[in-house]
Amino acid sequence: MMMMMRRLKLVQFPAKHIAKSFRNSRASISITSMSRVQNSEVTSKKLFTPGPLGVSYETKAAMLRDLGSRDVEFIDTVKFIRSKLLDLACVTADTYTVVPVQGSGTYAVEAVLSTVVPRQGGKVLVLVSGAYGRRMTQILDYMQCDRIIIEGAEHDKTDIEAVQKCLIENPDITTVSMVHCETSSGVIHQVEKVGNAIKEIRPNVVFFVDAMSSFGGVPLHLVDAKIDFMVSSANKCIEGVPGFSFAICNLEKLKKCKGIARSLSLDIYEQYDNLEKTGQFRFTPPTHAMLAFKKALEELEQEGNIAGRSKRYKENRAVLRKGMKELGFQEFLDDTHDGYIITSYFFPKDPNFSFKAFYEKLSNLGQVIYPGKVTKADCFRIGNIGHLFPSDMEHLLKCIKDVCMEMNVKLPLK
Numbered sequence: 425m426m427m428m429m430r431r432l433k434l435v436q437f438p439a440k441h442i443a444k445s446f447r448n449s450r451a452s453i454s455i456t457s458m459s460r461v462q463n464s465e466v467t468s469k470k471l472f473t474p475g476p477l478g479v480s481y482e483t484k485a486a487m488l489r490d491l492g493s494r495d496v497e498f499i500d501t502v503k504f505i506r507s508k509l510l511d512l513a514c515v516t517a518d519t520y521t522v523v524p525v526q527g528s529g530t531y532a533v534e535a536v537l538s539t540v541v542p543r544q545g546g547k548v549l550v551l552v553s554g555a556y557g558r559r560m561t562q563i564l565d566y567m568q569c570d571r572i573i574i575e576g577a578e579h580d581k582t583d584i585e586a587v588q589k590c591l592i593e594n595p596d597i598t599t600v601s602m603v604h605c606e607t608s609s610g611v612i613h614q615v616e617k618v619g620n621a622i623k624e625i626r627p628n629v630v631f632f633v634d635a636m637s638s639f640g641g642v643p644l645h646l647v648d649a650k651i652d653f654m655v656s657s658a659n660k661c662i663e664g665v666p667g668f669s670f671a672i673c674n675l676e677k678l679k680k681c682k683g684i685a686r687s688l689s690l691d692i693y694e695q696y697d698n699l700e701k702t703g704q705f706r707f708t709p710p711t712h713a714m715l716a717f718k719k720a721l722e723e724l725e726q727e728g729n730i731a732g733r734s735k736r737y738k739e740n741r742a743v744l745r746k747g748m749k750e751l752g753f754q755e756f757l758d759d760t761h762d763g764y765i766i767t768s769y770f771f772p773k774d775p776n777f778s779f780k781a782f783y784e785k786l787s788n789l790g791q792v793i794y795p796g797k798v799t800k801a802d803c804f805r806i807g808n809i810g811h812l813f814p815s816d817m818e819h820l821l822k823c824i825k826d827v828c829m830e831m832n833v834k835l836p837l838k
């Protein structure tokens with residue numbers, strides 16, 4: 425009982441506890457002893473969410489030092505990160521470049537759109553199938569930029585014929601943008617097919633893909649998919665900590681963007697130019713987050729790069745899928761979809777089910793799931809990505825079962 429109380433306190437007040445550990449120590453605390461404190465005494469909740477995601481202790485521990493932005497080690501860290509991301513996108517430095525952007529994923533989406541779409545005559549075709557496609561149109565509206573939307577159902581894949589028809593009817597379209605994994609539903613879109621279909625009709629149109637929740641966990645070959653600009657962020661499948669995002673840019677296309685940006689801090693051309701000339705960011709870089717990201721990239725390599733990571737995420741998804749099916753939960757997407765990043769489930773119809781109570785009870789057991797984001801159905805979401813393993817999915821399923829029983833929700837669901 426005493427042990428349980430102590431553990432509960434640590435879960436609720438981890439920062440306080442660490443501070444106390446510091447105060448009580450006579451010698452200075454090294455990174456190793458600090459991580460020992462974390463490993464043994466402070467418990468994190470498991471995050472089955474689209475982000476922020478859980479990351480390894482080693483990745484967090486990599487941040488426990490200060491590094492100046494002009495320090496050679498930091499400049500080398502940035503170089504390493506930029507080069508490794510090119511490898512993961514299956515491209516090389518003679519044709520593509522990586523531009524890190526301070527801020528969350530949306531900053532990178534906004535940075536690309538506001539740097540790349542011409543101020544005069546710019547017109548974007550946005551392929552929308554959920555919340556994150558809609559966010560692109562919102563950004564374009566802030567920019568007061570001309571745009572056309574093709575909006576499909578949230579459970580459907582992109583209608584490629586409609587895209588080609590639209591490009592033929594609108595020869596003034598300069599840019600096509602879409603989301604790879606629409607994290608609001610879990611649909612993974614066939615960006616390779618869309619990219620090739622677009623370029624077949626209009627070879628010079630710029631193709632921009634938001635691969636926020638998929639890059640690093642789902643194979644994506646930028647040249648094969650004819651992608652000119654792609655964005656993702658540090659705290660998704662690469663499993664770094666939140667703090668920055670990045671754009672992977674076709675060099676020839678990026679070099680044409682000088683002077684276009686509507687924003688100083690989000691100008692990815694200037695960010696690129698400065699990094700090339702000085703190796704440094706223009707404004708304060710997220711040094712700690714980048715140290716963590718370097719560690720996360722090393723861990724990704726140890727896991728077998730994207731092939732290894734996607735294998736683990738698929739295993740997570742398989743365990744979840746089987747267990748949820750046995751409990752009677754119904755997926756929002758049908759079997760024609762094979763996305764394994766996140767899964768949306770309909771709310772059970774049982775009158776005793778309340779999502780708020782379900783969420784809170786699971787959270788009290790250290791299991792954090794996420795509300796739904798599809799517009800036409802009541803759903804919740806369970807993510808398979810981040811520092812999660814099949815045993816974590818098994819444990820989550822046990823907690824879901826326990827919580828349903830506690831709520832008098834009859835299992836298996838009808």
Ligand SMILES: Cc1ncc(COP(=O)(O)O)c(C=O)c1O
Pocket residue numbers: 474475528529530531533556603605606607608634635636637657
């Ligand atoms: C596909 C996609 N795009 C954009 C975003 C926005 O990223 P952020 O919340 O880091 O700004 C997310 C977040 O999960 C996402 O999944």
